[in-house]
Amino acid sequence: MDFRLTEEQVSLRESIIRFARSELSHDIRSFETNGSFPWDAWRKCAEMQIMALPFPERYGGCGADFLSTVHAMQALGYACRDAGLVHAIGTQILCGLQILLFGGEEIKDKYLPLICRGEKVFAQAITEPASGSDALSMATRAERQGESYVINGSKIFISNGPIADAVIVFAVTNSEKKALGGISCCIVEKGTPGFKQCKPFEKMGLTTLLNGELVFENCMIPLERMLGKEGQGGIIFSESMEWERTLLPAAHIGTMERVCETSVKYVKERSAFGKSIGSYQSVANKIADMKMNIELGKLIVWKAAMLKGQGKRASLESSVCKLFVSESLKKACLDAVQVHGGYGYMTEYEIERDLRDSIASTIYSGTTEMQQNIISRLMGL
Amino acid sequence: MSVNEMIKQFISSELIPEGSEVPLTDTDHLIDSGIIDSFGIMSLLGFLEEKFSVQISGDDLIPENFESIATISALILEKNGYQLEV
Ligand SMILES: Cc1cc2nc3c(=O)[nH]c(=O)nc-3n(C[C@H](O)[C@H](O)[C@H](O)COP(=O)(O)OP(=O)(O)OC[C@H]3O[C@@H](n4cnc5c(N)ncnc54)[C@H](O)[C@@H]3O)c2cc1C
Numbered sequence: 001m002d003f004r005l006t007e008e009q010v011s012l013r014e015s016i017i018r019f020a021r022s023e024l025s026h027d028i029r030s031f032e033t034n035g036s037f038p039w040d041a042w043r044k045c046a047e048m049q050i051m052a053l054p055f056p057e058r059y060g061g062c063g064a065d066f067l068s069t070v071h072a073m074q075a076l077g078y079a080c081r082d083a084g085l086v087h088a089i090g091t092q093i094l095c096g097l098q099i100l101l102f103g104g105e106e107i108k109d110k111y112l113p114l115i116c117r118g119e120k121v122f123a124q125a126i127t128e129p130a131s132g133s134d135a136l137s138m139a140t141r142a143e144r145q146g147e148s149y150v151i152n153g154s155k156i157f158i159s160n161g162p163i164a165d166a167v168i169v170f171a172v173t174n175s176e177k178k179a180l181g182g183i184s185c186c187i188v189e190k191g192t193p194g195f196k197q198c199k200p201f202e203k204m205g206l207t208t209l210l211n212g213e214l215v216f217e218n219c220m221i222p223l224e225r226m227l228g229k230e231g232q233g234g235i236i237f238s239e240s241m242e243w244e245r246t247l248l249p250a251a252h253i254g255t256m257e258r259v260c261e262t263s264v265k266y267v268k269e270r271s272a273f274g275k276s277i278g279s280y281q282s283v284a285n286k287i288a289d290m291k292m293n294i295e296l297g298k299l300i301v302w303k304a305a306m307l308k309g310q311g312k313r314a315s316l317e318s319s320v321c322k323l324f325v326s327e328s329l330k331k332a333c334l335d336a337v338q339v340h341g342g343y344g345y346m347t348e349y350e351i352e353r354d355l356r357d358s359i360a361s362t363i364y365s366g367t368t369e370m371q372q373n374i375i376s377r378l379m380g381l
Numbered sequence: 382m383s384v385n386e387m388i389k390q391f392i393s394s395e396l397i398p399e400g401s402e403v404p405l406t407d408t409d410h411l412i413d414s415g416i417i418d419s420f421g422i423m424s425l426l427g428f429l430e431e432k433f434s435v436q437i438s439g440d441d442l443i444p445e446n447f448e449s450i451a452t453i454s455a456l457i458l459e460k461n462g463y464q465l466e467v
Contacts, residue, residue, distance in 0.1 A: 101438070101439060102439065102442075135419075136419050177412070177413065177444075178412050178413055178414075178415055178418070179418070179419065180412050180417060180418060180419060180422060180444055180447075181412045181413070181444035181448075228443075229440075229443050231443065231444050231445075232442065232443050232444065234419060234422075234444070235422060235442045235443070235444065236442070237419070238419055238422055238423055239438075239442060311436050311438060312430070312436070313423075313426055313427050313430050315423040315424075315426070315427055316427070373420070374420060374423070377420040377421075377423075377424065378420075378423060378424055378427065380394075380395050380424075
């Protein structure tokens with residue numbers, strides 16, 4: 001077992017850190033105020049080919065292995081303070097992976113180059129107003145009518161939803177079958193009659209990530225827009241979650257590295273009672289916990305990424321990864337605010353934003369409680 | 382033990398809460414009866430890939446392949462011709 005990054009991975013990491021520091025320094029607060037999407041930063045990330053990383057060159061991708069893509073996301077989470085943008089990019093890559101893994105040649109040829117170039121924004125829509133954790137009890141229907149599917153229903157909280165050019169939508173195609181065989185997955189393009197993208201919700205954090213409701217009213221799409229086979233949606237969902245629960249936590253590890261570094265610097269410089277506050281054990285312990293969780297988190301993220309890259313199953317590893325890293329991120333951000341004292345609570349120090357952004361990480365991609373359920377089920381309980 | 386029996390043993394002990402009262406047959410519907418649900422499919426795939434050293438991905442990941450012990454077994458045999466008799 002060798003935990004060192006390869007030379008290419010080191011240089012990828014360094015180039016993304018350099019890029020993010022020089023090109024992604026937009027004033028996040030102004031975007032938070034007006035609720036808009038940082039398009040310039042998105043385009044720069046596309047030019048940097050971050051969204052193209054894990055895709056084959058024939059679709060305009062970089063052909064990087066999944067572990068290297070995960071290292072890139074970790075670097076981006078570290079050097080880019082805009083966690084909403086990082087999440088939007090993660091969503092784009094994850095949509096591409098679903099298309100790569102399950103799409104037919106025509107679908108791959110059509111959509112993957114657009115994903116790689118960041119020319120079109122993609123989203124995936126599973127959650128509904130009445131079904132989140134119990135995702136497969138969804139009510140949205142896609143009924144076959146001749147050479148089309150007609151979709152009716154609505155999806156909620158969808159990342160990139162309000163600005164998406166194409167959405168991977170999960171819907172029931174056979175209500176007689178149990179969820180695992182009765183759900184399918186199809187691609188709906190912006191502008192399709194009957195497809196409405198509602199305006200973004202106001203959120204606690206991740207403000208630059210736009211989340212919204214999508215409504216389908218007799219929305220007709222051709223049969224060729226089905227991703228995978230009819231009835232394969234439930235399995236595509238389970239499979240996709242393994243990639244998602246590895247890729248998004250990679251960015252969270254990066255954020256934790258940044259938060260930890262900022263906190264170390266601050267507690268060394270800040271004095272109280274004639275000594276630096278870092279010399280007080282109850283402050284130092286918080287930093288030690290951050291470091292411990294970063295190191296442990298890296299091991300599980302990299303392990304899950306390696307397994308996925310080798311085409312292996314990582315159901316258990318990806319759930320452990322999702323649960324551990326998101327809870328660690330939330331704790332690290334809360335502790336970072338605490339060790340910064342009053343300054344940590346003020347927006348100027350930008351630590352409070354990391355805390356607000358971190359809260360959602362234990363909710364999306366399956367809540368902490370759902371990860372506990374999955375882990376215990378996989379242990380035979 | 383045959384492939385069918387190994388699969389049956391796994392499903393009976395791991396995927397059916399409290400174990401199976403009525404013995405499973407090779408053609409019982411595992412998805413329609415709810416024995417294989419969204420959690421169960423993860424467990425089952427993990428078991429199959431490890432036990433039979435196969436990779437199940439892409440077009441193989443269709444519900445039809447997991448409908449019964451017979452179809453799961455057929456998938457495994459098609460993937461590597463594996464047959465273990467004890
Ligand atoms: C920032 C953000 C981005 C998102 N992006 C997307 C997206 O791109 N696409 C998409 O489809 N969805 C997205 N979601 C939705 C997200 O996946 C759901 O919010 C999440 O799965 C939880 O579902 P819910 O909100 O309906 O909560 P519920 O399922 O109603 O859960 C409420 C609470 O009950 C607990 N609970 C529920 N069932 C159980 C159980 N069996 N055992 C123990 N506890 C349980 C949950 O853990 C939670 O604490 C996003 C959400 C957020 C916040």
